[in-house]
Amino acid sequence: MIVEIKRRKSSVKGTEGDLYVDGVLFCNTLENPERGAWVKGLTAIPRGDYNCGFTYSPKFKRQMICIFGVPNCSGIRMHWGNIVANTDGCILVGQRGEVGSYFIGNSKATYFALEKKVNYSAFTLRIVWQIRIFVHRFSFAWLIN
Numbered sequence: 001m002i003v004e005i006k007r008r009k010s011s012v013k014g015t016e017g018d019l020y021v022d023g024v025l026f027c028n029t030l031e032n033p034e035r036g037a038w039v040k041g042l043t044a045i046p047r048g049d050y051n052c053g054f055t056y057s058p059k060f061k062r063q064m065i066c067i068f069g070v071p072n073c074s075g076i077r078m079h080w081g082n083i084v085a086n087t088d089g090c091i092l093v094g095q096r097g098e099v100g101s102y103f104i105g106n107s108k109a110t111y112f113a114l115e116k117k118v119n120y121s122a123f124t125l126r127i128v129w130q131i132r133i134f135v136h137r138f139s140f141a142w143l144i145n
Contacts, residue, residue, distance in 0.1 A: 001022060001119075002021075002126060003020070004019070004020045007031075007034075010033055011033060012033055013102045014031060014033055014084035014087075015029075015030070015033055016096060027110045028094060028095060030083070031084075032089060040073050045127060049126050050125045050126075052067050052125045053121075053123075054066065057077060057079075064077050065118075076089060084102055093107060093110050095107075
């Protein structure tokens with residue numbers, strides 16, 4: 001199973017994206033901003049491919065999705081939350097209103113639905129940038145690793 005995050009917008013306020021499971025849009029994501037140098041808890045996870053599985057989270061006191069292989073860091077997860085301050089360097093999942101709002105709602109229910117969708121099993125996470133260019137009435141998109 002491939003889970004892919006296509007980042008759409010990033011600013012000093014945060015990074016918004018869309019999460020796809022096997023090519024189908026599942027939910028939206030919210031992360032810290034991308035920065036030139038990675039700083040734990042303050043920077044979005046570097047783009048690339050990661051193995052994910054379920055491990056016990058002392059913070060949430062339950063099994064949670066863990067993202068393995070994040071450079072110089074461990075314990076990075078997908079979890080629920082509503083604003084960038086809730087990320088602690090992790091990826092929040094939920095339903096976004098307007099692009100650029102840097103807020104996602106229905107996050108806890110979306111997270112539990114994601115656990116079920118991946119069948120509580122290991123999966124590959126791919127994080128890329130989606131660049132969209134609009135020319136008149138046409139839209140072109142590129143994915144950048």
